[in-house]
Amino acid sequence: MIRLFDVRFAYGDRIVFDRINLEIRDGEWVALVGANGSGKSTLAKLLNGILLPTSGDVLIDNLNTRDEAALWEIRKRVGVVFQNPDTQIVASVVEEDIAFGPENLGVPPDEIRKRVDETLEMLRLTRFRSSPTYALSGGQKQKLAIAGILAMKPKYLVLDEPTSMLDPPSRDEINSILVNLYKEKKLTIVYSTHNPDEVLLARRVILLKNGEIAFDGDPVDFFSNPELPWSAGVKIPIIAYIAYRIRRRGLNISFPIFDAQRLADELWQLKSKT
């Protein structure tokens, strides 16, 4: 379990979190949302001790990120994937890049080989195993970054806007891989994003606003009152946005609605009635 107790964090004078309390249970998929500068990346970095709270504590399975002796174990358990794949790749050949993490953890060579094969397969990168990393596309590079983290067998996977630099087909592919991993490997996922459709992948949304948690709950509830996400600088899914506007014009359609097909069906039924 991940727990934050009265966490305050400031970069110099700039306070990012005033006093945050949060519990993330094993097996949850949590979406982290908020405007630019709301602290999503800061929170991601607090979770594996890249940053330490100004005051308060971050506990990973009861290991405190302040405890230097525990940091090694914490980083083993919490894998973080960042936005830009180019800054996360260290080796010049795909399989060597994946091996880098487990090597550093002192995993025996046989086991490393097994993990590399496994993660290549999971991320659908097997045919690129001997490719130079520079020759990969942006989407492939981001998959490699995720593979490199998974090879360390983390219990918690923290993804900080992992698809924001990718085109829609790559984005969809990565998300479908993550959904499968989540189901099969019983990972716990913390996923920060600006894309409202990606929020819907989660069972729980945490909204950061003005240094506080302004919402913590179900994604459908989160979007059913659009004023709340809007007030915090967060978009709602485009189909929900259109449905919201049409509803305000007096047409009786259900809300929230995220799916083009369902909205089209409801509109057609309304049209047939009039």
Added chain:
Amino acid sequence: MAIEVKNVSFCYGVGSPFEVKALSEISFKINHGENLGILGPTGSGKSTLVQLLNALLVPTEGEVLIDGLNTKERKNGKRIRELVGMVFQYPENQFFEDTVYDEVAFGARNLGLPPDEVDRRVRESIRLLGLPEKILRKSPFEISGGEKRKVAIASALVRKPKYLIFDEPLAGLDYPGSKALLRLLGSLRGRCSLIIVTHTLDELLGFIDKVLFLEEGKVKAFGNVLDLLDIEDLKKYVPVVDLLSRLKGKGFVFKSDLMDLGRIEEEIVRNVLLD
């Protein structure tokens, strides 16, 4: 006054073992004042096309004319780059000057303009983007993400291009950031033609007069959004196109030319309420 692309093909590494055909027999025309959206999957030739439009690349076959100037003729290069501006993806990653002022002034100075004209243009571009004058003294590395994006655009506008190319202008911006940028793009109408490479067509629908959809180096479709409702890839990745396409299949009739979200709402309501 227009950009004309006539039967253009482009190969990388012609004659080498690595020869790759990136574009084949592309033709289209954009009049000055019109805005174009360029879409297509990774590897469809979008970046190649964009580089052909400001003479960073010249066609292997066919020709690109910018207001009648052929990009193949070397002597036109300078004038063409004045006419066609370019804002790359994540342009703020390319900042290198010490102050916002110098960052914005760089492009104008490169045109060989006298200092007072450079100064006038820098201040004008900054004002156009709704940035405060005091930002000019700051370092471009210490301002917020949204401000960085605007400064990058200001440094393209300072050259007064007639055509301005954007590669994914909304990438990585939050809701207020993208709203502000969309407002800005809207305000450029009349000043210059926008050519926008994008995956997020939904949000840009209001500005785009025509859409060019590329697939495997060929023009799969060119026209108004309403002409593109049958393209599978667009339906899959652009929810609004998916919605409009489904509604059209159910007998809804859309007549608007420019489909921004407001007009789409109008059209849907009209269709439901009327027969």
